C-alpha cells in the first residue's frame with residue numbers, strides 16, 4: 001500500500017507548517033496567497049507516522065492522508 005497526500009484548498013490558509021515539517025512533500029504555492037501545495041502526492045507507507053504528525057500540526061486540518 002502507498003499513501004496519498006492532499007491539501008483541501010478550501011481549508012488551507014497558508015500557515016506553511018507543512019512545508020517546515022516535510023519540505024519534500026509540501027511547498028508554498030507560487031500563487032500570491034501562499035497556500036500549501038503537495039509536491040509528492042504518493043508516498044511510501046513507511047512515512048505514515050511522519051506525515052500523520054505533519055497533518056496533525058496543520059492549524060486548519062487541511063491535510064488528508066489516505067491509504068491507496
Ligand code: SF4
Nearest residue numbers: 012015016018036058
Ligand atoms: S499547514 Fe495546513 S494551512 Fe498551512 S499551508 Fe500547510 S496545509 Fe495549508
